Amino acid sequence: MTQGVLVICEQRDGAFRKISFEAVSEGRRLADGLNTDLTALVLGGDIADIAGDLEACGPDKIWVADDPLLMDYRTESYTTVCAQAIQSASPQVVLIGASAQGKDLAARLAARLDAGLVMDCIAIRLEDGQLTYTRPMSGGKILADVSITGTPQLVAIRSNVMPITKSSHACTTETFDVQVDEPRTRVVDKKVESGDKVELTEAAIVVSGGRGTGGDYAAIEELASLVNGAVGASRSAVDEGWRPHSDQVGQTGKVVSPSLYVACGISGAIQHLAGMSTSKNIVAINKDAEAPIFAKADYGVVGDLFEIVPELTKAVRQIKE
């Protein structure tokens, strides 16, 4: 009998990633809809005291897999423990955040369990007991509704799409006994970016610049920093070497879904539009009134970004003060 919802949570260095709260919140909604229980699984080394941070999002049970061998995320050790938990709990649905680590884990786990995996899910619908998952394809040019044959149904949810909600439930925390071998891969170095940099796929506001910047991102960076947002870039800006690859938004870069996307000096190539089309609000600032970006924007300004963006920063600063 397969029942229940299991959420695999992601933490790094003793702090949960935001996607973990999004996944547990979605897991709670799903478990309520299916009239079943929600279990949150946490893996790591020396992490027993952080598990309680998840309680506000409403799991019925938190499983803590705490072992020195799980200190660093390693595909094989995490896959083994998650597979053991899934075999033990026999859940109908397993949710996992579709971060870089989550994608790595979910894909290996799907093969290990011979289970269907929906990657980058943006919506889950329950109708007459049947679950339908929505996911973007072709970098967001189209949306697909998919169903999964068999259980467990593995679902990797996209960052920044599903809301974090509070739910009070009686919650028990249990230790999940870990049986894991030394993984065949070893972490030899880890470079953590400075704490104040907001990750592009997790940011609530993204300010992006394209060819129109001519490589000068000072105004864009200032606005992004003021609103605690992240800086994005078009492919042509990355190809010019103005921004690192990790800043690229588009079909061959990152797909972002912030509350606000500000496109500055970006004309709107199809492959860029694909990467930003799921943003909740889009503002386009471009000198060329005919730029395709305006057809995909909610608000448009025809003007020089080097004049508009600094003034916008000034105006936003006034509102904030």
Next chain:
Amino acid sequence: MEIVVLVKQVPDTESIIQIGEDNVSIKTDDIKWVMNPYDELAVEAALQIKEAQGGTVTILSMGPDKTVEVIRTALAMGADTGVHINDPATVGSDALSRAKLLAAAIRARPFDLVIAGMRAVDEDNYQVGAAVAEYLDIPQFTQVTKVVVENDTIKCHQVVEGATVVAEASLPALFTTQRGLNEPRYASLPGIMKAKKKPIETLTLADLDVSPETVGPAGRKINVTALRFPPEREPVKMIDGENAADIASKLATVLHEEIKVI
């Protein structure tokens, strides 16, 4: 060093995608087909490793007859041989089934290193590379931005949210490519001429140790029930003003009062 590179033929990212009459597939008539951009990085990485250490680079792809075009492209870039899984019974396979077929083809030959794109830009599954590694029972590194292969050890830089992780393993192993890894070379004219004479082996399901019921439409675990376009936005509202300060002030008011993001 025996290197196998997984390559997929996909619609060019500048293509406009149209949904087919059946509502579950895309129209393929007007599409320009190209090598998946992440697979170009994989081919380049393989060639660089081969140039440093010697060995052979085998290109492995699956799909209909036209798939041979991307295998030839990779051979023109400098790869040595191609393997093409081409069998109508495998058409319509989902990501896991494709990984089973690809892994079976790899297992039948010597290999030290398997390289794949981190995802194909058509289905965006991020799944085949990791599943192939699982089926081959070898370590994996996904979304790699830098790789060093020395003395049967592979060291990879992987960018995750907010950090870069450097990890290593003994070969054999598999890694998938992320942008930033390298700049793929173009095929030279002599390379294109040479590629015409390089061998491409064709495999069918009968050549592979995979149960027929686990591939094709019958083997699918992921079933597309409908395709649609993202919802259309309301027409754009243009914000005008007397000067930049005036426009910016109006825009800031909209962000603050109407959409409440600031």
